[in-house]
Amino acid sequence: MSSMIKPRTWERFFWPLIAAALLLALWHYSVVWTATKVFPSPMSVEKGIVELFHKHVLWADIEDSLRRVAIGFGLAVVIGVPLGLSLGWYPSANQVVNPVIQIVRPISPIAWIPVAIIFFGVGDRAAIFLVFLGSFFPILVACVSGVSSVPPIFRSAGRNFGLSTPQLLARVVFPAALPQILIGARLALGIAWLVVVAGEMIAVDSGLGYLVIDSRNSGKRYDLVVAAMLMIGVIGLTLDFCFRRLEKIKSVRWGFRDAS
């Protein structure tokens, strides 16, 4: 925080609440004053959320979305981290594959949707594939740059204690690069959550993304559309919050401090 004055505890909660309340009020009165019949007011969205919970579809959709993210993101970690460590360790190998990676990386996972459907059909696996694509590259790139920025002094020390190359990678290079890998993984998780919603709007018939598009298509229920959008926001925030807890683990905390 740039200000020297520390906010008091109650202020830290009070002002954000005021801001949120003002935004809700603005939303509410905009709906009232424009007399729109299409866009829902906050109250009808709240009723929409309650309705979704009562119909029990919400839990199933949340579960489907989270499962796809967990599998796709998990695969990206399991494949991306060892591959990234190897490419970072062998720069000559990295030079060979880097052009291909740099061309594939900027392609939005959304552009892959038709290809995903050809490969996997409409279903879970297409969505998982899209999530994987979206989270794989940030993790890979973070690993490669994480390894190359490991101070040479750590490698020398590791070799001095008689470590073989695999041991050096596991016991020195990986932990030394871990803070940077976590930053990449956190970015990847955020992208995964964006991608799963987009993917579910087209490539499958369940999940929060499907809930959004289905609520619109079957009867223009915009109260449910916005309700689902809010749920997507809250869950995304929760995922990021949980992931940030990892940065507090003591063996990586050193990498997230300004000093040392």
Add this chain to the structure above:
Amino acid sequence: MSQTQEVVPGIKSAPKLQAEHLGVVYDRDGQSMPVLDDINLQVSDGEFICLVGPSGCGKSTLLNAMAGFLSPASGSVAIDGETVTGPDPRRILVFQERGVFPWLTVEGNIGFGLSKLPRAEREQRIAHYVKTVRLEGFENSYPSDLSGGMKQRLQVARALAVNPDILFLDEPFGALDSITRVIMRGELLRIWQAERRTILFVTHDIDEAVQLADRVVVLSSRPARIQDVLTIDIAHPRNISSPRYLELRDELLKQIGLAYEI
């Protein structure tokens, strides 16, 4: 191992470490730059050697070559008669700073080179060296919570824990403030006298060299040659205002080409 070597240094038994016609060349932009030229040095077991010389002369290069991190362009380094071909846990290099692993606790750092030992022995070894470098109470602390001096003691402990014959120290106290530096010298001498290892110590600090070493090796400017070897014939603990101490210090200052008046 002779017990008298510490007081009467430079006794010539079979040398622990021997550098013969050692030369190191750096390759920079396709041009070869000689850094070390025809270095000949014999170090006895248990001896404390300080390497001094003008800044950038190649002191660290010499240390790295002897520790096996650089391969010589000519000549060779032998330890116990065996030619050095690479780094080895029997001889550990201690860096100036940032050498400890920040993701491991004090215990984890000291135990880093001990993963092959059975658990009980490892824990015993860790406890011993925590005590040796006086880090009791900080066993579970991370390096970011330690002061600069404590981090360097931790690095020394991590090195000693694998029971090396030789410690190579590359300006280990160079980044510390002057008071901590003096305390650390005392600590290192105490550890050296208790553990009896051969130590090669690079420093740019003349006083440090005269306070610590059995012999001080003076290197010339680049490409470095051995200009002189000075035997510090004062018993420990050394009185740093004694005439002999001042005489040796002045001699060293003169060797490096510094006036002793500012």
